[in-house]
Amino acid sequence: MKKKEKETISLLSFSHFFCHVAILTYPAILILIKTKFNVNYETLGVIAGIYLFLFGAGSLPVGFIADKIKKKRILRVYLGGMALFSFTAVLAPNFFIFSLAIIFMGLIGSIYHPVGLSMMSFIGSDKLKAFAIHGIAGTLGVALSAGFAGILGYFFGYNFPYLILGIIFLVLLVWSYILKLQSSDGAEAASETKKAIEIKKGSSNIKAFINEFLHLNLILIFVAEFLNGFVFQGVFSFLPAYVGTELKNYIFFHNQAAAAGGFFVTIALLVGVLFQYNSTRITKNYKSNKVFAILVLISGIFLLISGFTHDILLFISILAFSAFNFSINPISNLMISENAQEKFRATAYGVFFFSGFGIGSVAAPIGGIIAQKFALHWIFALYGVILLLSFGVSSAIKEGKYK
Numbered sequence: 001m002k003k004k005e006k007e008t009i010s011l012l013s014f015s016h017f018f019c020h021v022a023i024l025t026y027p028a029i030l031i032l033i034k035t036k037f038n039v040n041y042e043t044l045g046v047i048a049g050i051y052l053f054l055f056g057a058g059s060l061p062v063g064f065i066a067d068k069i070k071k072k073r074i075l076r077v078y079l080g081g082m083a084l085f086s087f088t089a090v091l092a093p094n095f096f097i098f099s100l101a102i103i104f105m106g107l108i109g110s111i112y113h114p115v116g117l118s119m120m121s122f123i124g125s126d127k128l129k130a131f132a133i134h135g136i137a138g139t140l141g142v143a144l145s146a147g148f149a150g151i152l153g154y155f156f157g158y159n160f161p162y163l164i165l166g167i168i169f170l171v172l173l174v175w176s177y178i179l180k181l182q183s184s185d186g187a188e189a190a191s192e193t194k195k196a197i198e199i200k201k202g203s204s205n206i207k208a209f210i211n212e213f214l215h216l217n218l219i220l221i222f223v224a225e226f227l228n229g230f231v232f233q234g235v236f237s238f239l240p241a242y243v244g245t246e247l248k249n250y251i252f253f254h255n256q257a258a259a260a261g262g263f264f265v266t267i268a269l270l271v272g273v274l275f276q277y278n279s280t281r282i283t284k285n286y287k288s289n290k291v292f293a294i295l296v297l298i299s300g301i302f303l304l305i306s307g308f309t310h311d312i313l314l315f316i317s318i319l320a321f322s323a324f325n326f327s328i329n330p331i332s333n334l335m336i337s338e339n340a341q342e343k344f345r346a347t348a349y350g351v352f353f354f355s356g357f358g359i360g361s362v363a364a365p366i367g368g369i370i371a372q373k374f375a376l377h378w379i380f381a382l383y384g385v386i387l388l389l390s391f392g393v394s395s396a397i398k399e400g401k402y403k
Contacts, residue, residue: 005123007179009130011172012116013137015079018168019112020141021148022082023055025161026102028149032158037095047099051106056358058110063350066115067343072181074115079173081108086166090159113357114350119181121337121345128288131330136273139326143269213347217339220397222355225332227390228296229356231383232325234363235303239318240265242376246314268318272326288338292331293394299325300391304384307377335397 026033030044066074085105092098116134123130149161244260251263299321306317332352340348367379 004180005130008119008181009123009133011176011179011181012120013134015075015112015172016116016134017137017141018165018172019082019109020138021145022086022105022165022169023052023109024142024145025149025165026051028146029153029158029161032153033098036158037098039095047102051103053358054103054106055110056354056356056360058107059114059350060354060358061350062111063114063118063347063353066118066346066350071115071119071346072176074111075119075181076173076176078108078111078115079169079176081111083166083169083173086162086169089162090166092159113353114346117333117336117349117353118346120333121349122342127337128330128334131333132276135326135329135333136276139269139273139276139329143266143273146266213341213344215339217398218336218348220393221332221335221339222351224292224296224390224393224397225352226355226359227386227393228325228328228332229360230363231303231386231390232356232363233360234367234379234383235321236265238367238371238376238379239268242380243268243315243318245376246310250312264315264318268315268322269326271319272322275323276326276329278327287399288331288334289394289397289399292328292335293391293397295324295328295331296387296394297391299328300384300387302384303380303387307379307381307384338399 027048030041033039034041034044062074082105085101085108088101089098089105092101120130120134121127152161152164243264247264248255248260250260302317302321302324306314306321309317333349336348336352337345363383367383370379370382
């Protein structure tokens with residue numbers, strides 16, 4: 001890879017890692033926040049719902065904006081904004097100000113994925129490997145966020161994790177001005193986009209844009225991502241509770257469901273990280289759309305199995321699900337770059353992320369209703385079936401239209 005590409009991957013991977021750490025710090029120190037501000041779980045849950053929804057939904061308009069101005073500038077808005085609201089959370093005198101800081105972190109955090117993934121898509125050499133490294137950084141952020149926030153919060157106070165995050169985002173902001181970053185030319189992208197959505201006789205801007213932007217392959221990818229994101233958010237909302245309940249007496253755990261759940265799910269996530277990188281080798285010999293569909297199918301089978309197994313067999317099926325499911329991530333990002341024109345790349349990633357994380361955010365409350373009315377294991381059986389439906393959609397995706 002060229003020096004500029006390596007520097008771009010480095011900055012974006014760190015930005016991706018700390019994006020997920022920042023977003024997941026709030027739930028990791030929920031008990032400390034509850035004690036500090038003397039608020040109930042219902043109020044804390046409302047704040048979580050608002051900022052997580054904004055984290056997913058905000059990526060949609062950001063994607064449109066990022067195709068019209070330089071992506072490097074928007075990336076710096078993300079880094080500076082996350083630093084600002086991290087420091088606001090540290091200094092918040094009451095829960096109202098603190099909760100506003102958390103909500104704005106969710107909104108500002110929504111900038112990253114459409115902008116970062118779009119910039120990654122312009123890496124010229126070994127694009128899939130670049131996506132894998134970038135994806136692994138995000139997955140590690142998810143896996144290690146609880147330990148990062150929990151340990152710092154326990155020893156130094158509820159606001160100390162946000163102090164460290166503020167400093168880190170500030171350093172990344174300064175670093176972004178030092179490095180030469182690989183991205184599309186903003187002015188050129190703006191010009192092309194403007195031409196693409198010019199008013200045609202008897203047509204509206206929106207109609208012209210849709211005709212230029214959307215095609216069947218992209219629609220199928222967005223539908224598949226909605227189904228996959230729906231399953232991912234639903235599964236990992238309840239996986240620690242399910243695995244912890246089943247494996248609470250294994251190894252050194254003695255009826256400690258919460259500790260066991262966190263331990264075994266972290267192992268599953270780390271296995272997912274390992275396989276996520278190895279998935280880059282598969283697509284060197286096979287078409288990305290075929291690999292994508294097969295990985296979705298295998299993930300669905302193992303998730304379905306996990307809904308009807310117990311003890312160690314459950315853990316093995318969850319490990320297999322994690323390995324194959326996380327392998328999907330770099331391939332799905334590659335497929336967007338193969339199926340979206342350069343001038344609409346950020347828009348495509350915005351819609352893509354919104355499909356999985358914005359609309360898909362309804363999975364957690366639906367899972368809660370299923371668990372309450374029936375049993376916890378039925379969540380995983382149902383979501384396994386949904387992944388099989390996603391396989392049906394994925395099978396219809398053809399080889400990329402734009403290379």
